[in-house]
Amino acid sequence: MSKKWYRIQKLKAIFVLALAVIFTNAVVSYGNTVKLIHNQQWVTSSYKVITQVESIQSTLQDTETAQRNYLITADADDLKTYLVAYEETNRHIQTLSKLTADNHQKQQWISLLEPKITSRLNILQEEIYLRQNQGFEAVRQRILSVKDKQNSKEIQQLIHDFLEVEQNLLQQGMQQSQASSQKAIVTFFIAAIVDLVLVALLYDLLWRYIRQLQQTELALRQSENRLRAMIDAEPECIKLIARDGTLLEINAEGLVMMEVESADVLIGKPVDAVIVPEYRAAFADLHKSICQGNKGTLELEIVGFKGTRRYIETHAVPLRNESDGTFIHLAVTRDVTQQKQAEQKIREQAALLDVSTDAIVVRNIRNQILFWNKGAQSLYGWKAEEVLGKNVLQLLYKEISPQLEDAYLTVMNTGEWRGELHQLTREGKVIIVESRWTLIRHDNGQPKSILSVNTEITQQKQLEAQLLRSQRLESIGTLAGGIAHDLNNILSPILMSVQLLQRKLPDQQSQQILQTLENNVKRGANLLKQVLSFARGIEGKRTIVQFQPLMAEIEQIIAQTFPNSIICQIDIPKNLWYVRGDITQLHQVLINLVINARDAMLNGGILRIAAENLVIGEHSAQINIDAKVGSYIAIVVTDTGMGMSSEVQERIFEPFFTTKEVGKGTGLGLSTVLGIIKNHGGFVNVYSQVGRGTQFTVYLPASTYRDTHSLSLELESVIGDS
Structure with a gap:
């Protein structure tokens, strides 16, 4: 991810640099072009000014030549030529004024030249007038005057000076224009080379990026294919559900579960269409919770397209949509129909077990209680929800006796054990049960749990004890009766002898001894009477x-x-x-x-x-x-x-x-x-x-x-x- 980001940023930087260089080249080229155009315009303007000045000089000379010819020949054609040249001279002066309107220095020069040309033209016009009115001689005298020659020289000098200066400026302008043109050409070639390098660099980067994108796209396609294969190989149904409750994706197991051949039948359709109506509200609540970013689990019942009813358990998690930050619903669903049927069968069996008056308890190998029927509840006093998961040894026994250890070893070795145990009830009462243990194993043969069926025999044991006590007392009574009868036969002569001695021995000391003897004999007789009363x-x-x-x-x-x-x-x-x-x-x-x-x-x-x-x-x-x-x-x-x-x-x-x-x-x-x-x-x-x-x-x-x-x-x- 970081390499991709670095590559994109690098491409952006080079692209911005290329744009900056191209823009700079464009600005420089534009500046050079503008400068070249300006120089070219200036040269053109200068050339036009020189051309107009030379035209003025030429037309002025043509005017003077035509005027001289007319003065000599008085030919009308020469006059006409003069007039045309005269007009051309004025027109060129006006054109020159327009061309130099934005040049103050040249305007000053024109302001000096124009009056002199006007004066010269006026002199020429006066000479024509003199020729026409006074003849050639008058004109000749006028022409030979110093004033006339001085004016003409001044005009020629002004034009010559201007042309010399302007031609120098034109030469400099042309040199500058040529230098600018060369500079522009060099700049253009440099910019073109830089642009070509940048374009080549950009092309290389773009080519590499496009190639990387193609490789990434290929890798993504391969990864997508592998992921699709893995998802399709998953034995559980995997679905992707949009926020509006329609199906976006489903794997092969989902198609089997929905009983359809192609995903096109399901894509874009509401997923709750196959849910049994009584479960739709619960599913809607789950979907709403998932789209809010929570996780959830739900058991529900669906009906396939072929009418098969299935119980399914769906585990749903939110999947963030990177484009807008919202969540869509990713559900992993497994078919629990057989499990439900097994649970129903277990419940039915448990109901049958609850009918039994014996206490039936199932515990795992760690002695944790897994099942506790109503017979156990009646016998021990605890409800099933109070004892499930608890240690049966800590619950029902005061201490781990050798008998318990022997029972555990026996059932683990032989698979069963039978015997009598002393157990505790919830009230702490000790009861005696006849217990039958059976070992339950996994499919691989490993011990899984122990089933105990306990029948209370406390009253039976008490009755047996009472019977044994009664028999023992009866035996003792019989023995005591026989002994008492024999002792009574022994005491009877003793008592008769004591009574005879009392008559024969009247002295007080003898009477006291005999009285004591008589009392003890009678006490013994009473004791024997009690024994006989007990025995018979x-x-x-x-x-x-x-x-x-x-x-x-x-x-x-x-x-x-x-x-x-x-x-x-x-x-x-x-x-x-x-x-x-x-x-x-x-x-x-x-x-x-x-x-x-x-x-x-x-x-x-x-x-x-x-x-x-x-x-x-x-x-x-x-x-x-x-x-x-x-x-x-x-x-x-x-x-x-x-x-x-x-x-x-x-x-x-x-x-x-x-x-x-x-x-x-x-x-x-x-x-x-x-x-x-x-x-x-x-x-x-x-x-x-x-x-x-x-x-x-x-x-x-x-x-x-x-x-x-x-x-x-x-x-x-x-x-x-x-």
Whole structure:
């Protein structure tokens, strides 16, 4: 670009220089020509003046000669000749005056010559008059006078002096004219040579420039052909659109896309003619933005000349028009019909995947989430737009466990993995899922992504744990029952022997020892009774039980025996359903629960006892292995004590398991509670967090309508008898 600019500037400079030289030559030539013409005019004028002076001299001589002849001969022809010469002399004097009208010096000379010639002519006229009137002799005497000769000599002298001066001037003028002419000729030849050199230089530069232009044009044509070939080889449609929306250029792929054979069909036509009507407004906005110098992208649908519908994606950029600085529309368009169809198929498949209740997650090799179905949203709590692109390991796992690392290595090596995983939900809840991983590969066989299908089995695992715990407790109960029976057989003779010894040893010291022995044996017997109650269940008298009076009694015990630092809150609705059970055993259940709550709040807290009516459906019945479909009352005992860890919660219902200090608990309280509740057809759930407290929920089957109706009749009979 700089070389081209330098070449053009050089050509301009030489062209201006040539014009300046030619103009200078023209001015010089003009000056020389004007000067030559002026000299030539002056020489001509001088020559004319000399000619007129010589004519005056000649005619004056002719006049004198004719006058002399007439004076001698008195011939009329001589007189006539004289008169003609006389007139010619006057005419030449007048002509000379006109020729020298602009020359003051010559006018002065004429002013001297003319009176003398006039005087001479007058003398000649007087002599003719004398000849005619007085004769030849008188004229002869006049002619011989000195005055006549003096006048003639003066005229001849003036003419001779003038002619000598004028001829000298004429000679100088002719020399100057010749010198000017030679100078003009030399100047002309020099200017011609300079002009020829400049013309030759300009011709050479122009020839080189034209040759360079031809080479540039050839290179541009070749470049244009290469560019056209490259554009036509481009697998995407390339279009150039004018500001008025008409097509300027299009490549071969564009012709295929538009379903035409030649670009002439499209050039100069509006490009939006093939756009589906609902997309034309969006395209018009894009075109307007591009013509303002902005970039843009748009997806739209077109209809080819043969009726084929295509989805296209156009990437548009502004192209500056160097002539006026405006922008035109350059668009690179590609056919995304197959992509759209694939996306539609993916959406349909995604819709099918969303129907699945399992959590389906697709992640890439870098563990970034690519797909998240509605099942995953329901299971984990996050929406798809919240998790796409995030790291699945950081989202669903507390830490990278060896199991996870093994799963990743297995799926990368074998293409699949199956197993159980502990994952986190959005609320931080830990759930157990059965996970199935499948490796998805690229067409070249390289790993692309991992498809995970996760099924929640948390409740199933909880039920399995409850079943195992129930079986373990049943086994422990059976073992404890056998041991308690044997120990009871051992304690019975000991107690009988102590009673016999009390009768035979009346002294006070012996009585004290035997009383201590009896008390411990009875305490052991009571302990064995609790074990048997847990192992076998003790069938007491079952009646219809109202919990309001029972709760009032429990509240009274709490108020009288619990420390003031524990605040008791009881919420028992008046419409609480009845239960059928042993009121003494239910009283023992509540006492055991509130005592455990008291022992858990060493520094005080809130003890809350609430109850509600509850109907358990088929889905809710799955939360506990002992739950059945039906009506229940739920008694909830909540404390704000120290809470329990998950390990402790696994063992709290085992006989003799306790977290209390030695001597402060037997470990049979909760096992007895569980035995009593199970004997009543109910079940117990526990929820506890370390440092926040514990909640026991006791579910007891509600009494049927027949039992409640019988209780009402009994109450009516009692009231009637009273």
